[in-house]
Amino acid sequence: MTATAPVLVLGAGPVGQTTALLLARWGLPVVVLDGRDERDLIGSKAICQQRDVLDVWDAVGVGAEVARRGVTWTTARTFHRDAELFSFQFADRGRSPFPPFVNISQCETERLLDERIAAEPLVEDRWGHRVTGIAQDDSGVWVTCANGATVRGSYAVACAGPRSDALRSALGLTFEGETFDDHFLICDIRTDLPGWETERRFYFDPEWNPGRQVLIHSCPDSTFRIDWQVPPDFDLAAEEASGGLDRRIRQVIGDRPYDIVWKSVYRFHSRVVDRMRVGRVLVAGDAAHLVSPFGARGLNSGVLDAENAAWKVAFVLRGWAAESLLDSYHDERHAAALENIAVTGATMRFLVPGSEEEARRRLDVLERAATDPRARAEVDSGRLAEPFWYVDSPLTTPDERRPFPGRPARGDVPVPAPGVLVPDCPVTVPGRPDVVRLRQLAREGVTVLVGDEADPPELPDLGDLPVSVHRMGDLDPSGLLGEALGARPDEVWVLRPDAHVAAVLTRSADVAPAVARLLASPQKDPRAPHRSQARGGTLHEGLAVV
Incomplete structure (x- = not known):
C-alpha cells in the first residue's frame, strides 16, 4: 500500500474530527x-x-x-457550605490570544468542525459505517463495516468514543480501571444569574445538597450547567414527578424563571488501555481513556491525543521520520492518560470518600480551610485540564540546567524546559504576514530558535522535511519571546511540530542530534517483539483476520 492511501479515522466525534483536519493539514487524504x-x-x-x-x-x-461563540471564564471558586474557601485564576507565561477556558456545547464545537471538514477536499466523511472488523499487515489496515463495505488505509486512528469495547477487544487491548458507584445529575438550564457568567463554582456540602457536591458552569445563551452528586439509587423520573427537580434547581438559582435545556444522570469511569499503539492503529480519546469530568480532562486530553497522533503519522507517511516514531505516541499519550487518571482519581476520592475515616478527614480539611491556607491546598474540587509535559519522552533531549520540578500549582503552568509546551508570543516572520504567533510558526514543522549570541547550527541534508531556523531577536526585537522562554542569549531551542520544546542547547553542534532524536525514538531492545508487526482482530465471529 502506498503512502497515498488514506489514513482511516474511526469515529467522527470531536477527537476524530480534529485528527482528520490535522492530517489533512499535513497534506494527507x-x-x-x-x-x-x-x-x-x-x-x-x-x-x-x-x-x-x-x-x-x-x-x-x-x-x-x-x-x-463560547463563554469565557477566568476564575474558579470553591465553597464549603456557604463560605468561599478560595479562588484562583490561570497563568499565561506568554501572550496567548485565547482565554484560559471557554465553555461551549460539544454539539456546537462539532458543528464548527463539520463545516471545516466540508470545506476540506482531503477529508471524506462516511456516515453509517459501523466498524465490525479490523486487520492489518506491513502494507496497511483493512476495516470491515456492518454495511458490508471494506475500507483500506495506510494507518488508522481509533477514536470512536467510550463504547469502543468491541474495537478494543479486536485490537487485543485491556481497559482496566474502576466505575464509581455514586451517580451525578446534570441539568443545562436557561436562566439569568448575574455575576456568574465568568466563573466556575464548586460547592462542598451546600445546605441544598447536604453531604454531597454541586458544580456550576456558565454556557452561551444564558445557559448554566449544574451537576449534583446524588445517591446511587437516584431516580430522575420520580424526582421530576414529585417536583423535587424543580425544588433542587430553585435552591441554586432562586425564584426566577428558567427552562431545562437538557438533563441526564450518569456515573463516572476511570480506565485506560494498556497500549495506545497496536501496529498501524493508534487509539485516542475516550476509546483509550476515561476519567471523571471534574477538571475537564476528557475531551481536552483527547484533542491533544489527536495532535500527537496526526503529526507523527504524517511525518512517517511523508518520509520525514522512521516508523519507530509512532512508538512515542504510546510513550507520551499513555503517560498523559495515567497522569489524568491519577489527578481525577484523587479528586473522586476526595469528593466521594470510600470510608468513614476518609469522610472524617475530608470534613476536617474543609473546616480548617476556612482559615488555614495550608489546608486549602488539600481541598480537591478538580484540578483543571492542562497539557502534559513530555519530560521523560524518548523524543526529548534533557537539560540538567532545567530539571522539571513536577506538577505545577493549581492554575499555573510549568517553566519552559524540554518536554513542556512552549508559551505563545507574538512574532514577526519576514515575508510571512500569515504567521503572527510562535505556536503558529512551530506547528509548521521543526523549528530552531537561535539566541543572539549563539552560533547558527549546521544541519545535515534533511530532504523536504519542514525545518526553519530563526534568530530570536529577528522574530521579536522587543525581547518578549526570550523573556517568556527564560532563554539565555547563548542558547538554541528546538521545538516540535506540536509546539513542545524538544531541546534547549548551548552548543550548536548538538542541534542535529536533538533533531534526529525528535524524529525517531531510540532503538528498542532487539529481543523485544516489534510493535509494528502486531495484528488486529475481529469484532464479530466469521471475519477473517489478515
Missing part, C-alpha cells in the same frame, strides 16, 4: 468512518475547552470561532 447515520445533536456533553486546545483548533481554522 483521510476517510472518517462513523457508525451513526448522521450527527446526533443531543445534550451539551463536554463543554470546557482549555486554552491550548483552542490553539490546536486554531491550527485547523476553528479555534478563534469556538472562542468567540
Whole structure:
C-alpha cells in the first residue's frame, strides 16, 4: 500500500474530527468512518475547552470561532457550605490570544468542525459505517463495516468514543480501571444569574445538597450547567414527578424563571488501555481513556491525543521520520492518560470518600480551610485540564540546567524546559504576514530558535522535511519571546511540530542530534517483539483476520 492511501479515522466525534483536519493539514487524504447515520445533536456533553486546545483548533481554522461563540471564564471558586474557601485564576507565561477556558456545547464545537471538514477536499466523511472488523499487515489496515463495505488505509486512528469495547477487544487491548458507584445529575438550564457568567463554582456540602457536591458552569445563551452528586439509587423520573427537580434547581438559582435545556444522570469511569499503539492503529480519546469530568480532562486530553497522533503519522507517511516514531505516541499519550487518571482519581476520592475515616478527614480539611491556607491546598474540587509535559519522552533531549520540578500549582503552568509546551508570543516572520504567533510558526514543522549570541547550527541534508531556523531577536526585537522562554542569549531551542520544546542547547553542534532524536525514538531492545508487526482482530465471529 502506498503512502497515498488514506489514513482511516474511526469515529467522527470531536477527537476524530480534529485528527482528520490535522492530517489533512499535513497534506494527507483521510476517510472518517462513523457508525451513526448522521450527527446526533443531543445534550451539551463536554463543554470546557482549555486554552491550548483552542490553539490546536486554531491550527485547523476553528479555534478563534469556538472562542468567540463560547463563554469565557477566568476564575474558579470553591465553597464549603456557604463560605468561599478560595479562588484562583490561570497563568499565561506568554501572550496567548485565547482565554484560559471557554465553555461551549460539544454539539456546537462539532458543528464548527463539520463545516471545516466540508470545506476540506482531503477529508471524506462516511456516515453509517459501523466498524465490525479490523486487520492489518506491513502494507496497511483493512476495516470491515456492518454495511458490508471494506475500507483500506495506510494507518488508522481509533477514536470512536467510550463504547469502543468491541474495537478494543479486536485490537487485543485491556481497559482496566474502576466505575464509581455514586451517580451525578446534570441539568443545562436557561436562566439569568448575574455575576456568574465568568466563573466556575464548586460547592462542598451546600445546605441544598447536604453531604454531597454541586458544580456550576456558565454556557452561551444564558445557559448554566449544574451537576449534583446524588445517591446511587437516584431516580430522575420520580424526582421530576414529585417536583423535587424543580425544588433542587430553585435552591441554586432562586425564584426566577428558567427552562431545562437538557438533563441526564450518569456515573463516572476511570480506565485506560494498556497500549495506545497496536501496529498501524493508534487509539485516542475516550476509546483509550476515561476519567471523571471534574477538571475537564476528557475531551481536552483527547484533542491533544489527536495532535500527537496526526503529526507523527504524517511525518512517517511523508518520509520525514522512521516508523519507530509512532512508538512515542504510546510513550507520551499513555503517560498523559495515567497522569489524568491519577489527578481525577484523587479528586473522586476526595469528593466521594470510600470510608468513614476518609469522610472524617475530608470534613476536617474543609473546616480548617476556612482559615488555614495550608489546608486549602488539600481541598480537591478538580484540578483543571492542562497539557502534559513530555519530560521523560524518548523524543526529548534533557537539560540538567532545567530539571522539571513536577506538577505545577493549581492554575499555573510549568517553566519552559524540554518536554513542556512552549508559551505563545507574538512574532514577526519576514515575508510571512500569515504567521503572527510562535505556536503558529512551530506547528509548521521543526523549528530552531537561535539566541543572539549563539552560533547558527549546521544541519545535515534533511530532504523536504519542514525545518526553519530563526534568530530570536529577528522574530521579536522587543525581547518578549526570550523573556517568556527564560532563554539565555547563548542558547538554541528546538521545538516540535506540536509546539513542545524538544531541546534547549548551548552548543550548536548538538542541534542535529536533538533533531534526529525528535524524529525517531531510540532503538528498542532487539529481543523485544516489534510493535509494528502486531495484528488486529475481529469484532464479530466469521471475519477473517489478515
